[in-house]
Amino acid sequence: MDQQSTSSPPLPMRSLRERQREERAALILEVAQQVFSEKGYIETSIDEIAARAGIAKGTVYLHFASKEELVVALFEQQFKQFLQQIEQILGESLPMRLRLEHLLLDVYTRIQAQGNQVLIDLNPRLGLTTSLINKRPDLAAYSTQAMELISGLISEGQSNGELDPNVPSMVMVASLVNMLSPNSYERLLTSGQITPAELAGYLSRSFFPNL
Amino acid sequence: MDQQSTSSPPLPMRSLRERQREERAALILEVAQQVFSEKGYIETSIDEIAARAGIAKGTVYLHFASKEELVVALFEQQFKQFLQQIEQILGESLPMRLRLEHLLLDVYTRIQAQGNQVLIDLNPRLGLTTSLINKRPDLAAYSTQAMELISGLISEGQSNGELDPNVPSMVMVASLVNMLSPNSYERLLTSGQITPAELAGYLSRSFFPNL
Amino acid sequence: MDQQSTSSPPLPMRSLRERQREERAALILEVAQQVFSEKGYIETSIDEIAARAGIAKGTVYLHFASKEELVVALFEQQFKQFLQQIEQILGESLPMRLRLEHLLLDVYTRIQAQGNQVLIDLNPRLGLTTSLINKRPDLAAYSTQAMELISGLISEGQSNGELDPNVPSMVMVASLVNMLSPNSYERLLTSGQITPAELAGYLSRSFFPNL
Amino acid sequence: MDQQSTSSPPLPMRSLRERQREERAALILEVAQQVFSEKGYIETSIDEIAARAGIAKGTVYLHFASKEELVVALFEQQFKQFLQQIEQILGESLPMRLRLEHLLLDVYTRIQAQGNQVLIDLNPRLGLTTSLINKRPDLAAYSTQAMELISGLISEGQSNGELDPNVPSMVMVASLVNMLSPNSYERLLTSGQITPAELAGYLSRSFFPNL
DNA sequence: GATGAATGAGCGTTCATTCAT
DNA sequence: AATGAATGAACGCTCATTCAT
The missing domain is CATH 1.10.357.10 (Tetracycline Repressor, domain 2)
Structure with a gap:
């Protein structure tokens, strides 16, 4: 029932996921901009970006390698x-x-x-x-x-x-x-x-x- | 009687040490200027300043408290x-x-x-x-x-x-x-x-x- | 619809993590007690507590701020x-x-x-x-x-x-x-x-x- | 005049020096007792002992090896x-x-x-x-x-x-x-x-x- | 002998990055 | 995919000890 993922139309699915993915990335960028502006690059921690974005620290690394x-x-x-x-x-x-x-x-x-x-x-x-x-x-x-x-x-x-x-x-x-x-x-x-x-x-x- | 026994000028001694002290401080400042300029305040480590100045890390702290x-x-x-x-x-x-x-x-x-x-x-x-x-x-x-x-x-x-x-x-x-x-x-x-x-x-x- | 999808009890998950967290904290306290007793507060290093507990130094700071x-x-x-x-x-x-x-x-x-x-x-x-x-x-x-x-x-x-x-x-x-x-x-x-x-x-x- | 040290009676000279030496050691011990009592062994620095005794740090090491x-x-x-x-x-x-x-x-x-x-x-x-x-x-x-x-x-x-x-x-x-x-x-x-x-x-x- | 500048190992703490869940 | 606990290298700073003067 919940494992039908492979057979149904992959396109909408994909693009939905992709859209979500992009939204996440955009959210991270937006928050990052704010924090970098406030504190400067070095004093900004990934922790704070993640916290302000309401996501986990590891998630940031799913979108940006470093x-x-x-x-x-x-x-x-x-x-x-x-x-x-x-x-x-x-x-x-x-x-x-x-x-x-x-x-x-x-x-x-x-x-x-x-x-x-x-x-x-x-x-x-x-x-x-x-x-x-x-x-x-x-x-x-x-x-x-x-x-x-x-x-x-x-x-x-x-x-x-x-x-x-x-x-x-x-x-x-x-x-x-x-x-x-x-x-x-x-x-x-x-x-x-x-x-x-x-x-x-x-x-x-x-x-x-x-x- | 027992205190001014050596008769030679004590001043040069003092000013020698002081001069050396000031030279050290000047050297540290000079190197620090370079490294701060290159890397910025936060990315500059005391270790690097000391290494470039050819002195030990602790020596920096003899001249500047932090x-x-x-x-x-x-x-x-x-x-x-x-x-x-x-x-x-x-x-x-x-x-x-x-x-x-x-x-x-x-x-x-x-x-x-x-x-x-x-x-x-x-x-x-x-x-x-x-x-x-x-x-x-x-x-x-x-x-x-x-x-x-x-x-x-x-x-x-x-x-x-x-x-x-x-x-x-x-x-x-x-x-x-x-x-x-x-x-x-x-x-x-x-x-x-x-x-x-x-x-x-x-x-x-x-x-x-x-x- | 999309939030309670997994139907399995979320509580055990939580309490599992929490239990693990508490166990870690308890382990650290236990080891710390031993080392403090042996060496006294000042001579005890966080490094040694971590090493004896078999964890990394940073992990200690996840549980105790200092x-x-x-x-x-x-x-x-x-x-x-x-x-x-x-x-x-x-x-x-x-x-x-x-x-x-x-x-x-x-x-x-x-x-x-x-x-x-x-x-x-x-x-x-x-x-x-x-x-x-x-x-x-x-x-x-x-x-x-x-x-x-x-x-x-x-x-x-x-x-x-x-x-x-x-x-x-x-x-x-x-x-x-x-x-x-x-x-x-x-x-x-x-x-x-x-x-x-x-x-x-x-x-x-x-x-x-x-x- | 001031270099007659080798020919004259060495005994009084020696014992004078020795007496001075012992006085120095006694002074250091006395000051050390005070500072150790106030701060405990580990928080006491040789620097402070020397400073309170009015002597140089290195001098402490002339009397006590560590x-x-x-x-x-x-x-x-x-x-x-x-x-x-x-x-x-x-x-x-x-x-x-x-x-x-x-x-x-x-x-x-x-x-x-x-x-x-x-x-x-x-x-x-x-x-x-x-x-x-x-x-x-x-x-x-x-x-x-x-x-x-x-x-x-x-x-x-x-x-x-x-x-x-x-x-x-x-x-x-x-x-x-x-x-x-x-x-x-x-x-x-x-x-x-x-x-x-x-x-x-x-x-x-x-x-x-x-x- | 006396000095104090210099040394450098060692510590508490932070944080980018990884990885088991 | 998402999480966040765990990691460990790196930093600022201290201080017992050494050594050139």
Whole structure:
């Protein structure tokens, strides 16, 4: 009666299981994100992630082979989302300045809402150590891709006169990236001293002094 | 009669031992700086610091009461140097813009030479955890002092027209601090893509768009 | 529908695990008692307890949060047993002398069988340090309770003429407590030179010289 | 002038040095006694002994080969004193009861003045562990010698009718030894609830119920 | 002889990972 | 699949002992 598993349609069964599996993985990632943000990579224990997710410690290992794999999966998921966001915003048919401002606004809004989750640069705020980063050079590809998107935007701005062509684009890119993985900005935002829109506006102006 | 019998100066003896002591402490700090920079606070073991310094583990504890005291001593030493540097540069009788440029140049030169050691804000790059920082609220005083110096510079620039008074000074301070505890800039500098002077010049210009 | 699917009793499962858990804890306590008795608190290492129990060091910490908690748990377990024993014996409807003799007999029988485990007074034989004892003033309550029980017995004996009312009761209590946390008596017993019954009889007689 | 050491009379020189040496050793023993009494053997560090004696740590090792040798020397010194004291008191031409009372009075007076220093039985109060004691079986000889002295006294009392001959002498010896390495008695004395003379009197009476 | 800096074995404790159930 | 008890390597720190000065 209860052992009929092999004969009935395996597909729905499978996909149900698979869906459940994915939900579990997503839950773990979500909880992991929170705990990593709060405590940093090293001080976060698998125990705490499991406890907050309401599952057993061993279950985490059914989905992620190690703590390192877990943080890498999290990084990839978030970076992919971030890349999509950049691509979408940069693809809008707006003047370059407005697209930049949109991007900053978006990032800062999220930071104010839930702390910095952008993880650009394998966000050092997470306490990711150089040694871990060195173990996964493949992850640099994401960073590169983001840099290229931003580079393209900068170049575009320099060709059409919106940006000063005398500043090397790599400096502009670096400045922008710095604005996106912010240290001191975060404090301004989370302390409520300034709104994301205001901050985005002011910083955008420093990119477009003449506008 | 029986106490000053040797007639030779007892001071050199003392100062020799003391000098050796200080050299040891300096060596430990130097090695600790390196390892903390490479691996972050938590992943750095006293064992490794001792091994790299060529001394025994116990010897570290003759100079620093705990790992925490070690990192705090390191932070204080570096921050004091940094504050002196800021004070000296900001006190020069130069237009505000040149003093700013000088400060950036100085910081970037050091970063290029030896990696970021400025540690502004209990540099999260070291992986210093919130819990550690909360245990030593006294250290926040250093940060405050630096912020005030920078704040003063910004205000001065806004009053004499060198800086745009319409941007809130706290945003300008945050931008400047961000430039001083640099994420992406570091890569540009250590990879040799740009010189400190160039970078300082370009970034300064973003503060003074009209000059 | 989906939760009680297995139809078999979930309780046995639970209680099985719980039983195993308790057995482990009991095993650890038992081994700890032995090692503490042999070496004293400070010289006993968790490593040795684990090794003798045939488990890993970490496993000890699944049951007791720290070495201190372990010794406290051991103390409480034994003192509770001891208090129950005193209360039961003192509650018997026998002449005071016989109850006293019964108590001594009981204690000495246990000492002969397994060494002194009474731990009265946070037994200094364990090498429990003053600093540890000071950290847990709550444990003094056990001692107080035992002293009060014994005090009551002595007072009773003095009122009904079984004991000499001219000796201050505190001296009698101290003498009796000394008999219960015995130094030299232990040697007599464990060396087999005397039986518990004989020792109890003789000592009882020194309390009741006229009977 | 100051290098005439080899030609002049070496004897006084030697004995001076020797006397100084012995004074140093005595000082160390004295301080060690204090610290061991306060903290127990294991929690006492050579560092603290040296510091309290006002000498360098290494100097302790010029006089005692190890921490264990130090505590053994201390034990021997004190036990020898104690044996002398027993011998002297027991040799007095007094009725046995008064000699016993004298002995108890003497021991309790010292306990009240400075805590228990008798160290009988390698006093477990010092936290001396069985393992240490087992390493030095030779020390048992002191204990044996004291037991024999006390045994003689007891036998004498039993032959001349002062003590009940029906109680085996070993029980009486054990009781007496228990009184001399006192646990609960110490509290009575140091808290001032009773004087040494009173305590000695009451306990003596329990040995001589009919007097 | 005296010093005290240096040593390094050893301890209590944590936690990523494994595995029997 | 899910559990969570068990594991054991690794860490921060202590302190008896040694040894260059």
